[in-house]
Amino acid sequence: MSVFLPLLDAHVGDGALLAPLARIGPLILPPDFALTTSIPKNATRYILVDTDSSLSMDHVISLLDQGADKVIVPLALAKGLAGVVPAHRLLLLLDVANVSAVSDTIRSGVSGVLIKTPSVDVDFISSFTRFFAGSSVHVFPAASVEPPSRSTIRALHAANTTLVIPASLLTLSATDAKQINIADAFLANIVSDRKDGLFPTVVSSHLDGGRTLGLVYSSLESIQESIVSGKGVYQSRKHGLWRKGETSGATQDVVRIRLDCDADALEFSVVQHGAGFCHLERQSCFGTGEVSGLSALEHTLKSRLESAPEGSYTRRLFGDPELLRSKIMEEADELCRADTSEEIAFEAADLLYFALTRCIAGGVYLADIARSLDEKAKKVTRRPGNAKPQWTSKLTTTEGPAAHCAASTSAETPKPPTRPAATVPASATVDGAGDSGAPIRMRTHDLSATTVAERAQLLRRPVLKSDEMIAKVRPIVDDVRARGDAALLELTAKFDKAQLATPVIRPPFAPETMVLPDDVRAAIDVAYANIHKFHKAQAADTTLRVETMPGVVCSRFARPIARVGLYIPGGTAILPSTALMLGIPAQVAGCKEIVLATPPRPDGSVSPEVMYVAQLVGASAILKAGGAQAVAALAYGTASVPKVDKIFGPGNQWVTAAKMLVQNDTDALVAIDMPAGPSEVLVIADHTADAAFVAADLLSQAEHGVDSQVVLVTVGLPSERIAEIEAEVDRQARALTRVDIVRQSIPKSIIVRTGSVEEAIAFSNDYAPEHLILHLENAPAAVAAVENAGSVFVGPYSPESCGDYASGTNHTLPTNGYARQFSGVNTLSFQKHITSQEVTADGLKGLGPVVATLADCEGLDAHANAVRVRLRALA
Structure with missing residues (x-):
């Protein structure tokens, strides 16, 4: 709760009071003065619509839409606005005489009241605040021509009531009989439990999400100077008044000063300049950790804008607006296609990087974005929120922004296939398949250009919670x-x-x-x-028998x-x-x-x-x-x-x-057979691969479900050949009855470009796919290098479908990378193996001492005795 609220009007003078008052709390403004450019951007604005105003409900809502934090309206307007405007945006204006006339409906539709009284009578005001338990109560002594005393402000605050003080009774000068200094009013309620009378003060960053910069101390004098000057001024326990940055240059602009709930400590929200707040030239006194997340990215991009090395990627983005525009559209598209929480976070991080690069290039910072978000949140009137026509999923032209967004996910735009698509006639589309003009595309990555972290990301499946x-x-x-x-x-x-x-x-x-x-x-x-x-x-079917030493026969048999x-x-x-x-x-x-x-x-x-x-x-x-x-x-x-x-x-x-x-x-x-996840296929294709065959293999798994995992690993293929495969995927997909599933699974799938069969197989072994299909010039020779896969399909005429249905191998296979540890289902999965051993008397003579020695070593006397009692019988 604010200590007091200033009531300003058009006669506030040169506006010198505005900035200091905005630093310590909300401003109450008349409608004709509320939205002028002289009001500080950081000001919290309450608009007072008095009883004699001719403003309509629409006008009041318009004030909220334009950025007012709250409106204070008389009972007649409140009856129409309650339930239309959120309660936390409404205060009710009452004369003291009609306090008891407020209905429960109105009381629940507002967050508080402003009561006009002839003068301040603390006992009388306390008696009617009971009508508004749970709401904020503000009192305006309309007829008062004298400034309130600090004791009056303190007494009202103790009664959970905030005093409204006209600007004419406030001053930046010393308090006198006609006016009260705004710092004196603000600090009327503050107390100190320290012998030196100082107040602990937490300094936080306004730009870094409220990050704590340090702990200092303030005095009445330092607080007053900070309020008036807008600079960070504190009280040094050794050196007196401390104007932050006066010698170091690490100055502060004070955005807001707040008292804590007990009125014995303060928080200064500041914009820190220079090397940082700490005397060790760090941003914060609390450890060496620097800012993280978006704030860290903003710092980095600002630095790169000023001094990015020539040839760096960020420098290229700043210097090529068209590239930056394309990347933003590409990443937005990939975020829309992301499915799991991990994928969404990954793609959102990429989009935020490029979007913030665009902002920094245009001189816009996180604080500006936050301010814009706050302003949007204040709007009461809402638009329908429909997408513009060029961004809807029904777009059929290839010239719109959606087409550009989809096309940007690969380095090359797909070219028409050189192979006639006789297997997928254009007339084969069913149930509206192919209505959308957006190509059904995968995401392409060049393995030679990926970092270790990026490669690890390519190997990951959606997180199974x-x-x-x-x-x-x-x-x-x-x-x-x-x-x-x-x-x-x-x-x-x-x-x-x-x-x-x-x-x-x-x-x-x-x-x-x-x-x-x-x-x-x-x-x-x-x-x-x-x-x-x-x-x-x-x-x-047969029993395994091995004589491990004379007279000792071990067996294993299946059941x-x-x-x-x-x-x-x-x-x-x-x-x-x-x-x-x-x-x-x-x-x-x-x-x-x-x-x-x-x-x-x-x-x-x-x-x-x-x-x-x-x-x-x-x-x-x-x-x-x-x-x-x-x-x-x-x-x-x-x-x-x-x-x-x-x-x-x-x-x-x-x-x-x-x-x-x-x-x-x-x-x-x-027991169970194995862990299971979404269906998977990894296809390795070189220059001998038939684009239609490869596309068909990819789609045969993509149609299983929206979470199916489909990977194409190319070996030395140029962009035009990859584009040919992508065009085939798009063409064939549109002919499928399950095209709606494919539209969701394929865009989440990836193409990985490699330079050699060895590199491709190594990636596949790391991925450990459920199904591995080899479209290679010498596919049989490559099988020897396969270490992790559920089942392998060798050569152009071995589609995965054969294994799924009728070739003879089993199609219940490990997914989600478990091919590293598990086999697919087979006959042995339905059998258990039992071992047996038969030891003759002569065999025990040779084996017994070994067993007894090991049992003694482990301290298991009974084990050793079971052998020795027999050896004694044979002696």
């Missing part, structure tokens, strides 16, 4: 665990919109549930045969995991291929119980493709549920759902979080 997702799925998992089938049925009705009588289907499966077109059935049969053949070859749960997604696509990829190795491994879980369709049925695969792989049950509830049912079991020992299968973030949750619950005693 596992803890947050686990917290969200935990109530679902707990509900299924506690209530079983009842919870499953309720959650399936809620999330899958399917009303079920029972959550489980058991064999034999009804023929009518597996009715398929002949070509689909035949395709599934071929895929089943290939996948079965490859996974059968992986099975560990199937008895009960497995296979999660088959059913969200944005039907995935019988996943049922094949999980069901076949489970069948080959010999799992006794195979439970498929898949979300039902709204009518409660399961897709006939999945039903047919379930029969082929010998599923023992089908759980008609999806999401976390399906995972919970598999992990803990219900009256209808068998409990399993291991859960397999991809899914969305709810499924992944639920799998992670249950595997860490010792009561569940369940």
Whole structure:
């Protein structure tokens, strides 16, 4: 709360009072004087609309729109403005006689009152402030012709009331019978608990977000001089009055002076000049840390503007307005396309760098931007906020700013492909695909020009907020665990919109549930045969036996995991291929119980493709549920759902979080296949690559979901060849039924330019992609260098789609960089290995002493005794 409020009018004289008063609190101004250029920019303005004013509601709102902080209006205007204007922008003007006439509606629609009284009577004023508990109360003794005393100001402040003092009763000179010095009025309430009577004073930077510069002391004399001069003046405990920077040149401009809540300390908000506040020529006395974030960037750019080295990038930006304009548009576009919080922060930082460079070049600083934001925030009248036509997503011309923004994301504008696009006819667009004129483009990076930090950023995936997702799925998992089938049925009705009588289907499966077109059935049969053949070859059918020393034989043999749960997604696509990829190795491994879980369709049925695969792989049950509830049912079991020992299968973030949750619950005693994330593909392409093939491979993963990760690594390709691939991506994408998904996933994807196959493979190994596709002149030779990948597709005629469906390899693969540690799903994933050892009497004679010695070393007497008791028996 302010100590006092000055009431100014057009007769304030030469305006000498204005700047000092603006440093210590708000100014009350009449409407015709409120917006003049003589009012200091830093002033907080309250506009007084008196009872005899002819201003309308629209005029009052206009004053707020033009920058007034508050308006003080009579009751008649307040009735119309309350609820229209935010309460914190309104004060109610009352005569003392009508204080009790204010309704609750008006009282709640304003932040305080200004009460006109004939004179100051502290006891009387205290009696009616109870009407406005929780609101600010200001008192204006309209008939007073004498200045208030400091004791009166102090008494009113103690009663939570602020005195309004006409400017005619204020002076910069010494207080006398006619006027009170503004510093005396401001300091009427201040107290000091120090023997020397000084006041602790915190000095903060007005330009660096309020950063503390130092702690000093003030006296009544130093404060008065600071208020009047606008310079930092303090009281040195050793040398008396201290005018900051008088000898060093590190002067201060005082923007605002405030008392703390106890009126025993002050804060000076200043603009610091010169070497800094500290006598050690640092910005702050508190440590050596310099400014950070935007303030640090502003300091750097200001320095670069004055003395950037020739040839530096920042110098180039300052000297080339068109380049700077293009970069701002490029970074704005990339920020709009960013998806995860990490990507958004990364792209926003780039945009702020270029935007602030533009500001510094134009002589605009953060303080100016902050002031503009504050002014905008004061507007009561709001525009609709619609985008201008040239920036809307429906723009079809290639000449508008949106086209320039999209084109700026690569060094070269795509050229028409030299290859005829016979595989993607122009007439193939469906459901409005291709309506937007903005190209569907990736972001390009040259690996040779990236820093270590930038390269690391290229390798990163979106941050998976596992803890947050686990917290969200935990109530679902707990509900299924506690209530079983009842919870499953309720959650399936809620999330899958399917009303079920029972959550489980058991064999034999009804023929009518597996009715398929002949070509689909035949395709599934071929895929089943290939996948079965490859996974059968992986099975560990024989026992490994090794005689490690005479009479000591160690063995390892495989046994199937008895009960497995296979999660088959059913969200944005039907995935019988996943049922094949999980069901076949489970069948080959010999799992006794195979439970498929898949979300039902709204009518409660399961897709006939999945039903047919379930029969082929010998599923023992089908759980008609999806999401976390399906995972919970598999992990803990219900009256209808068998409990399993291991859960397999991809899914969305709810499924992944639920799998992670249950595997860490010792009561569940369940394992999972691997961590899962969005689908990924990394394509390495050299001069032999077919642009249409490469584009098709990229899109085959991009269509999985908006968070799919797609990377193209080029080997020595010139810009025109890369542009050809990009044009093919754009052309083919527009022909896809899932083009809306591709429009979101492709712009978040990247092109990495490298100079050699070795460099490309090294980047891929660091990235560890789920799918790696090699479009190389000698692709088979490159496989030997691959260290981290889920599955590799070698040569131009090995599309990733073959592995997804029917070549024989498994498509359930590690994502999110986990190819460094995990294998894809295979037959061994459904088996566990048990070891055994058989030691003969002669074998124990040779091995026993070794074992006993090691047991003694570890202090495990019983272990040693188990050997020695046998050795004694053999002696």
